[in-house]
Amino acid sequence: MQKYYQKIKNSSLFYGITDSELDRMLECFSATIKKYEEGDLIIRQGDIVTKIFLILEGEVNIEKDTYWGRRMIIQKLHANNNIGLSLVASKNVESNINAICTTDTLVLILNYEKCTRMCQNACSHHGALIDNLFKIISKENIELIEKIENISQKTIRDKLLTYLSNESIKNKSNTFEINFNRQELADYLNIDRSAMSFELSKLKQEGFIDFNKNKFKLKVEI
Amino acid sequence: MQKYYQKIKNSSLFYGITDSELDRMLECFSATIKKYEEGDLIIRQGDIVTKIFLILEGEVNIEKDTYWGRRMIIQKLHANNNIGLSLVASKNVESNINAICTTDTLVLILNYEKCTRMCQNACSHHGALIDNLFKIISKENIELIEKIENISQKTIRDKLLTYLSNESIKNKSNTFEINFNRQELADYLNIDRSAMSFELSKLKQEGFIDFNKNKFKLKVEI
DNA sequence: ACATTTCTGTTGTAATTACAACAAAAGGAA
DNA sequence: TTCCTTTTGTTGTAATTACAACAGAAATGT
Numbered sequence: 190m191q192k193y194y195q196k197i198k199n200s201s202l203f204y205g206i207t208d209s210e211l212d213r214m215l216e217c218f219s220a221t222i223k224k225y226e227e228g229d230l231i232i233r234q235g236d237i238v239t240k241i242f243l244i245l246e247g248e249v250n251i252e253k254d255t256y257w258g259r260r261m262i263i264q265k266l267h268a269n270n271n272i273g274l275s276l277v278a279s280k281n282v283e284s285n286i287n288a289i290c291t292t293d294t295l296v297l298i299l300n301y302e303k304c305t306r307m308c309q310n311a312c313s314h315h316g317a318l319i320d321n322l323f324k325i326i327s328k329e330n331i332e333l334i335e336k337i338e339n340i341s342q343k344t345i346r347d348k349l350l351t352y353l354s355n356e357s358i359k360n361k362s363n364t365f366e367i368n369f370n371r372q373e374l375a376d377y378l379n380i381d382r383s384a385m386s387f388e389l390s391k392l393k394q395e396g397f398i399d400f401n402k403n404k405f406k407l408k409v410e411i
Numbered sequence: 412m413q414k415y416y417q418k419i420k421n422s423s424l425f426y427g428i429t430d431s432e433l434d435r436m437l438e439c440f441s442a443t444i445k446k447y448e449e450g451d452l453i454i455r456q457g458d459i460v461t462k463i464f465l466i467l468e469g470e471v472n473i474e475k476d477t478y479w480g481r482r483m484i485i486q487k488l489h490a491n492n493n494i495g496l497s498l499v500a501s502k503n504v505e506s507n508i509n510a511i512c513t514t515d516t517l518v519l520i521l522n523y524e525k526c527t528r529m530c531q532n533a534c535s536h537h538g539a540l541i542d543n544l545f546k547i548i549s550k551e552n553i554e555l556i557e558k559i560e561n562i563s564q565k566t567i568r569d570k571l572l573t574y575l576s577n578e579s580i581k582n583k584s585n586t587f588e589i590n591f592n593r594q595e596l597a598d599y600l601n602i603d604r605s606a607m608s609f610e611l612s613k614l615k616q617e618g619f620i621d622f623n624k625n626k627f628k629l630k631v632e633i
Numbered sequence: 634a635c636a637t638t639t640c641t642g643t644t645g646t647a648a649t650t651a652c653a654a655c656a657a658a659a660g661g662a663a
Numbered sequence: 664t665t666c667c668t669t670t671t672g673t674t675g676t677a678a679t680t681a682c683a684a685c686a687g688a689a690a691t692g693t
Contacts, residue, residue: 255569
């Protein structure tokens with residue numbers, strides 16, 4: 190645990206918490222660290238989730254398999270994103286998603302009730318923690334809406350331009366690197382990979398974008 | 412305010428709160444009531460939202476206009492849903508959506524900080540309120556994922572069957588009424604209305620579903 | 634370096650969809 | 664009722680997409 194202190198301390202969940210309180214809180218929250226390997230499932234469809242997971246390191250895809258067996262990537266999560274919070278807070282809800290590690294991943298596991306309820310110890314900054322928790326779940330919410338915007342476009346071209354434009358805004362630059370490989374991006378945008386590749390090439394040829402591997406440049410204002 | 416007490420008391424935000432505490436809390440949260448008429452915008456794209464809105468009565472669509480001018484319905488909200496929580500909690504984020512009333516609507520407006528931070532008055536059930544707030548935002552989260560599932564299907568037929576199946580599950584019955592009219596449903600599923608009507612007719616003819624106006628019956632297991 | 638596997642791009646074709654234009658039905662107002 | 668408006672259903676056509684099959688490039692392991 191000790192060796193992860195710095196990471197935990199710098200996580201957005203514990204932003205604004207002093208060192209001594211962090212100690213007390215981690216104990217109070219029955220915090221544990223868990224390492225997952227690439228390909229491991231942190232949560233699977235149907236699970237009743239009882240703990241919340243804060244990603245300290247690594248990448249996790251939130252996925253779902255369609256009735257027809259196609260993979261659907263809902264989100265790609267990183268350090269400081271949480272997994273399971275909305276499931277635990279909803280109480281006794283079966284998970285509707287898989288959380289699968291796409292890299293080796295380090296996770297902080299916490300007790301939800303202890304996080305949301307003020308404890309006897311009355312850590313004085315517990316309020317800040319609750320606030321951080323709201324911030325984290327809200328950010329997730331806003332990203333889901335952004336994803337809906339991306340995939341709600343009618344054509345492959347419009348989906349790509351909307352997605353790239355949103356990435357550009359998030360990176361505050363017209364050049365940026367994306368975390369998806371082509372198949373993942375297709376599964377995220379719910380389009381055929383080959384048709385997507387074709388459209389990317391066309392957009393490049395027409396001078397709207399440029400790209401090399403996962404580095405993209407947006408040459409137009411959307 | 413007095414005349415809305417019963418509604419407020421029965422809202423999921425104040426579930427588990429005693430009457431006397433409700434009084435104190437409403438004062439503490441600077442709670443106000445506002446009536447909107449059909450067509451009114453509660454939040455518009457670009458707004459910096461500073462209050463949270465709890466729907467007591469009515470229906471509100473969360474919408475977004477695409478760059479190309481098409482309407483996108485993200486969610487339809489009802490009594491006990493909140494509007495703006497994820498925007499306020501994210502702090503100084505411009506709204507990426509419009510919240511538009513599709514009926515006359517009654518809303519309870521609250522101060523976010525007062526809700527999430529324990530107050531001096533230390534209302535003893537403030538913890539329950541925070542818990543309720545997490546439950547509300549989590550439910551929204553899960554519904555967004557459900558919507559993503561609906562619109563991530565490849566064909567109009569699959570989108571319809573997935574949507575109807577999810578509605579059926581939510582209603583715990585294979586017969587149910589939907590809140591969307593045909594154009595709204597098409598805007599929610601991001602498909603062409605006429606093509607959707609055609610597919611609905613085909614599904615009915617083939618015996619998979621039955622419907623009359625907005626009453627649907629699902630005759631197959633998805 | 635080499636072999637092998639994975640990832641990305643390209644092309645043709647069949648299937649699906651959007652769109653427009655119109656018909657039919659339902660709902661509202663005078 | 665009748666007229667008018669809104670909503671829903673139907674059809675044909677052009678545009679878009681999925682899918683399969685394959686080629687080339689890049690990454691990986693030995």
